[in-house]
Amino acid sequence: MKAGILTLSDKGARGERTDLSGPALTxxxxxxxxxxxxxxxxxxxxxxxxxxxxxxxxSGSLDIILTTGGTGVSPRDVTPEATMKIxxxxxxxxxxxxxxxxxxxxxxxxxxxxxxxxxxxTLIINLPGSPxxxxxxxxxxxxxxxxxxxxIQGDPSDCAV
Numbered sequence: 001m002k003a004g005i006l007t008l009s010d011k012g013a014r015g016e017r018t019d020l021s022g023p024a025l026t027x028x029x030x031x032x033x034x035x036x037x038x039x040x041x042x043x044x045x046x047x048x049x050x051x052x053x054x055x056x057x058x059s060g061s062l063d064i065i066l067t068t069g070g071t072g073v074s075p076r077d078v079t080p081e082a083t084m085k086i087x088x089x090x091x092x093x094x095x096x097x098x099x100x101x102x103x104x105x106x107x108x109x110x111x112x113x114x115x116x117x118x119x120x121x122t123l124i125i126n127l128p129g130s131p132x133x134x135x136x137x138x139x140x141x142x143x144x145x146x147x148x149x150x151x152i153q154g155d156p157s158d159c160a161v
Contacts, residue, residue: 001034001063001149004056007041008049008069008079009129021068024131028138037062044070049082057086057119063149065122066138069129071114079126080113087117087124091148094125094141101140102133116141121153 005025011017019041026036038056042048049070056065070079084090094116102109114126114137123145127134151159 001146002037002061003029003034004038004062004065005036005040006049006052006056006065006067007039007129008044008067009041010043010076012041013043020131021127021129021134024135025066025068025127025138028135032142034064044076044078046078046082046085049079050085053083053086053119053124057122057124060121062122063153064145065124066127066134067124068127068134071112071126071128073111073113077113080115083115083117083124083126086119087115088119090115090117091123092116094144097144098127098137098140102137105136118152123149123152 005022007019007022009017009019012019022039022041026039029036040052042052053065056062067079070077095114098114099109099112102112112128116125127137
């Protein structure tokens with residue numbers, strides 16, 4: 001599996017903050033045999049986010065795109081809106097599961113607006129901006145991800161267990 005990691009951070013894009021979430025996700029994915037083929041950090045701008053997601057998903061070279069940052073309730077948190085703009089199909093259960101699992105760790109999880117869905121043959125998942133939150137949230141849904149990617153890419157086998 002090949003992944004793209006897109007970090008959304010105004011301060012990071014200006015060089016005022018080091019991204020810790022992207023590298024944490026890269027390492028977590030690597031330990032599961034997933035290659036991070038592309039990584040970038042851009043500001044919290046809806047057009048930039050949507051454009052980058054379209055570029056990466058439509059390239060056909062990525063199985064999964066993970067965004068990190070911009071999923072909260074501050075005025076600059078626009079990642080879910082930018083993602084929804086370009087998704088062809090939404091997968092609500094992934095966001096619901098991430099919030100459910102995170103609530104046992106922090107009440108702030110109720111404020112997460114992260115979404116997940118499909119564009120073309122790529123699975124896109126929004127994650128929180130903190131390294132701990134990003135890793136905990138991808139862990140929460142990971143068991144479903146390989147199956148989702150296989151199905152998105154046309155695996156014809158039955159889903160029955």
